[in-house]
Amino acid sequence: xxxxxxxxxxxxxxxxxxxxxxxxxxxxxxxxxxxxxxxxxxxxxxxxxxxxxxxxxxxxxxxxxxxxxxxxxxxxxxxxxxxxxxxxxxxxxxxxxxxxxxxxxxxxxxxxxxxxxxxxxxxxxxxxxxxxxxxxxxxxxxxxxxxxxxxxxxxxxxxxxxxxxxxxxxxxxxxxxxxxxxxxxxxxxxxxxxxxxxxxxxxxxxxxxxxxxxxxxxxxxxxxxxxxxxxxxxxxxxxxxxxxxxxxxxxxxxxxxxxxxxxxxxxxxxxxxxxxxxxxxxxxxxxx
Amino acid sequence: xxxxxxxxxxxxxxxxxxxxxxxxxxxxxxxxxxxxxxxxxxxxxxxxxxxxxxxxxxxxxxxxxxxxxxxxxxxxxxxxxxxxxxxxxxxxxxxxxxxxxxxxxxxxxxxxxxxxxxxxxxxxxxxxxxxxxxxxxxxxxxxxxxxxxxxxxxxxxxxxxxxxxxxxxxxxxxxxxxxxxxxxxxxxxxxxxxxxxxxxxxxxxxxxxxxxxxxxxxxxxxxxxxxxxxx
Amino acid sequence: xxxxxxxxxxxxxxxxxxxxxxxxxxxxxxxxxxxxxxxxxxxxxxxxxxxxxxxxxxxxxxxxxxxxxxxxxxxxxxxxxxxxxxxxxxxxxxxxxxxxxxxxxxxxxxxxxxxxxxx
Numbered sequence: 001x002x003x004x005x006x007x008x009x010x011x012x013x014x015x016x017x018x019x020x021x022x023x024x025x026x027x028x029x030x031x032x033x034x035x036x037x038x039x040x041x042x043x044x045x046x047x048x049x050x051x052x053x054x055x056x057x058x059x060x061x062x063x064x065x066x067x068x069x070x071x072x073x074x075x076x077x078x079x080x081x082x083x084x085x086x087x088x089x090x091x092x093x094x095x096x097x098x099x100x101x102x103x104x105x106x107x108x109x110x111x112x113x114x115x116x117x118x119x120x121x122x123x124x125x126x127x128x129x130x131x132x133x134x135x136x137x138x139x140x141x142x143x144x145x146x147x148x149x150x151x152x153x154x155x156x157x158x159x160x161x162x163x164x165x166x167x168x169x170x171x172x173x174x175x176x177x178x179x180x181x182x183x184x185x186x187x188x189x190x191x192x193x194x195x196x197x198x199x200x201x202x203x204x205x206x207x208x209x210x211x212x213x214x215x216x217x218x219x220x221x222x223x224x225x226x227x228x229x230x231x232x233x234x235x236x237x238x239x240x241x242x243x244x245x246x247x248x249x250x251x252x253x254x255x256x257x258x259x260x261x262x263x264x265x266x267x268x269x270x271x272x273x274x275x276x277x278x279x280x281x282x283x284x285x286x287x288x
Numbered sequence: 289x290x291x292x293x294x295x296x297x298x299x300x301x302x303x304x305x306x307x308x309x310x311x312x313x314x315x316x317x318x319x320x321x322x323x324x325x326x327x328x329x330x331x332x333x334x335x336x337x338x339x340x341x342x343x344x345x346x347x348x349x350x351x352x353x354x355x356x357x358x359x360x361x362x363x364x365x366x367x368x369x370x371x372x373x374x375x376x377x378x379x380x381x382x383x384x385x386x387x388x389x390x391x392x393x394x395x396x397x398x399x400x401x402x403x404x405x406x407x408x409x410x411x412x413x414x415x416x417x418x419x420x421x422x423x424x425x426x427x428x429x430x431x432x433x434x435x436x437x438x439x440x441x442x443x444x445x446x447x448x449x450x451x452x453x454x455x456x457x458x459x460x461x462x463x464x465x466x467x468x469x470x471x472x473x474x475x476x477x478x479x480x481x482x483x484x485x486x487x488x489x490x491x492x493x494x495x496x497x498x499x500x501x502x503x504x505x506x507x508x509x510x511x512x513x514x515x516x517x518x519x
Numbered sequence: 520x521x522x523x524x525x526x527x528x529x530x531x532x533x534x535x536x537x538x539x540x541x542x543x544x545x546x547x548x549x550x551x552x553x554x555x556x557x558x559x560x561x562x563x564x565x566x567x568x569x570x571x572x573x574x575x576x577x578x579x580x581x582x583x584x585x586x587x588x589x590x591x592x593x594x595x596x597x598x599x600x601x602x603x604x605x606x607x608x609x610x611x612x613x614x615x616x617x618x619x620x621x622x623x624x625x626x627x628x629x630x631x632x633x634x635x636x637x638x
Contacts, residue, residue, distance in 0.1 A: 030566050051362050052515035068513075070291070073365030086302045086360055093301050100294020101364040167564050175557040175567040193530055193565040212569065213529045268527050 001027045001075070001147045001180045003048065007057035010043050017043040019204045020057070025197065027148070027180025030170065032195035032212075034188060034271070036279045039201040041184045042081070045152050048182075049078035061148065074103055077146035079137040081153045085125045091136060092121035095143070104145035113139040116165060130157030138166055142173055150182045163190065170194060188272040198271065202278055208253070216268040222250045224264035232261030240277035251277050291366065295374035296381075302357065303349065303382075310345050311389070314338065322397060326406045336397065337412040339390050339431055343438045346386065350379070350442025354450050359516040372508045379439045387431035391424055398422075418489040426489065433493050433500070440500045440507070447507050453519040530565050534573030542582065542597050543605070549598075553583055553591040580604075 008021040018040045025031055035041050046052060048059050053067045061072050085094045091114070099105040114121060117135035125133065134155050141149050155163050170181065171194070185191050198215065200207040210218055219239075222229050229248040233241075236259070240251040251269055259266060269277070318336055325334040353375070361371045394411055401409045414434065415427050449457035471477050484492070525533070541547045554562070559570035574591065577583045582597045621631050 029568070046516070049363060050365070051359070052517065053513060068367040068369070070365055070367045070370060073367075076365065078363055080363065083359060084363065086298060086357070088303075088305055089298070089301045093297075097294055097298045097301070098364070100290050100297060101366075103290075164564075168561060171557070171560045171564065171567060175560060193563065193569075196566050196568050212566070213531060213572070216527065216529055 002060075002062055003027075003148065003180070004060045004063070005044070005057070006060065008044070008047070008054045008059060009056040010040075010047065010052075011055050017204055018054075018201075021201075021206050023199065023206055023209050025180070025199070025209075028174070028178030029196045030174055030181045030183065030194050032188075032191065032198045032271070033182050033184040033201075034198065034275060035201035035207075036275055038203075040204045041201055042152055044201070045078065045150055045182065045184060046080075048148075049073070049076055049080075049150060051078075074101065075146055076148045076150065077102060077141055077144035078150045079141040079152065079154055081156060082133070084137050084140065085133070087126035088124065090122055090124050091119050091128070094125060094136060095121075095139070098140055098144065102144040102146055106143045106145055110139055110143035113143060113169075117162070131155075131159065131162060132157075134158050135162065138169070142169055145177065146179070148180045148182070150184075152184045153186065154183075155185075155187075163187070167191070167194060188275060189270070192271045200275070200278075207278070215271070218254055218256070219269045219274055220252060220254055220259070221267045221269050222252065222259065222264050223247060223267065228261060228263045232259050232264050239274075240281055291370065292374055292377070294364075295361065295366070295371075296378060298360070299357070299375075299378045306349065310341075314341055315393075318393065318397070322400070322406075322409070325409050326401075326404055333410065335410045335412050338393050339413050339434075342386055342390060342431075343434060346382075346435050347438040347442040350439040351445045353443060354446040355518055358450075358511075358514070362516040368511050368514055369508070372504075372511055375443070376504060379436060379443075383432050383435035383439060386435045387428045390431045391427040394422065394427055395424060429493060430489070433496050437496050437500050440503045444503050444507060447510050450518045451510055451514060456519070530563075531569045531573035531576070534559060534563070534565070534570055535576050538574070538577055539582070539601050539605075542593060543601055547593050549593050549595045551593045553593065555590060 002024060003026075004024045005021045008018055009016070010018040021040075021044065033041055033045070047054055048061075048066060050066045050068065050073050058065045058067075060066065061076065064072050066072050066076070086097075089097065095107075095110050095114075098110075099107060117132075117139065119128075119132055119135055119139075123132075125136070128136070134157050138151070138154050141151055141154065155166055158166070167190070170183075173179070174181065183191060183194070192212075195212045197209070197211055199209045208218075222232055224232070225246060226243055226248040229250050233250045233252055236252040236254065236257070238250055238252045240249075242249050251274070318338060321334050321336050325336075357375075358371060361374075362368070366374070390413075394413070397409070397411060400406075411422075413422070413427065415422055415430050418430075419426055445457070445460075448460045452460070471480075487495075538547070538553065547553070553574070556571040556574055557567055559565070559574065560567040563570070574583070578585060578591070580600060581594055582600055583591050584594045585591050617631075626634075
């Protein structure tokens, strides 16, 4: 499965949600689709699932535009933050409905997962708690066996144990029958070790796309006295810079280049920290 | 085929409860009226209506169906054309079912009123305009077309609100309200009523069907590229 | 969790080091079976492909060997290979930072040698 975004832009009446996004991802793989609130993640995922069309450009799966293309979309299972089910239907009915639309639906697995998440099949969707609806979404995602499975904030309202179950399932499924999983989440610390590839959206643009293995070398924090750090970071793309007690910390992209300087320490930056730095950058930018 | 089955399953399950509640209330009212009529019919005569509440119920259901089901089906991977097609087929089935229930209820009431010798019970139904003997198949046909028309009109209203938002939707209603006023000003109503009163039941039914089909085509066009998120 | 991984190094490298440490410490003896990639993935909640990458590096080095359909085992010469490799990196990873810190604290070479003997 290959997902291609070609010059994708999306604008609403009052704002531009996505601006000229270009990338290619190929699965099976677990991909982290990250960015802070309003970065355009959900907009992109909605378009990938064919829910609305791009203002410009196109999103293709295996070379075919996904918009209004049922045979492509049947290979995509999109579990959104909310609104995945009909309120009037029960848990069992919702799962049965799924079985008509996902050609590779695994009914036994769905039943097994109902027990794992302790859902009562006779409960109506509208009577479920937030966490239970999330669990139903997770069950749908895994039991669909869709070649592309998208989880957009799949565990709102789920406790730590429930989330752990989700991660275990994700690992197990990826080992047993690999798919292209796209996971968008705010709980990055928990999930970061699961990603093989990371895409970060920032203010409607694709900020970076990296293999998880390359991450520690690609994004680094340089520490040292301000003079030395300023010297070391010259020519690099700096995301964040801060001085405290005559020590300067600068977070930057190396783009594969070596940082050659003395009297500085180079450390790695976690994904979570990176996103915090990005949001700080945004605030600085907006006050200017 | 599987997808069509799935769509029917979802529509059926989503609207099962509302239908059951509606028909239960309607039947209990009809039953109550019939009961009262058979006791007090000597003093006052009662009129029962079954079909008109059904028209209203169908219209209201259809006027919300798009918001309730379209995002869900698009998420399941249907194309918009498929969705409109499945919805249309569901409307056909739903109207046929409604028409049969109405006609059967008429038959049952007539049967019991004859059995219990309740003479002066009147069942108000549009068929009275054409044929006072109220033949079964005519009731079914008339109700089928009228219910389908109600569903499609309700859907059209929903489509307008869905695509144009609240302001656009109410403007549309405003324009619709203008039509009768304009009709009165230009005195279009006299020839219209003349045509209607002269026309046979079949020409009226077929023109209604044609109109339904035209509205359906407009809806299909309007939803061809619609977003899963209402305006 | 005590065994949680950090983000200082790529995860596959950390997995590789975990196995290496276990062999050097003697927790894993030659011919002992090593958990499968998927077992590693589940244990550390990491991507199966990442776990596989760490394990495969050890296979390439000859520290562990695969037997089709049975599993992966510690090879007889594992300890020797790892000891040699670790000795190489010992200087850069431990001696150099030691010297650097000593200079910062003003510890003379003589003092440092005394400390080493005491420790």
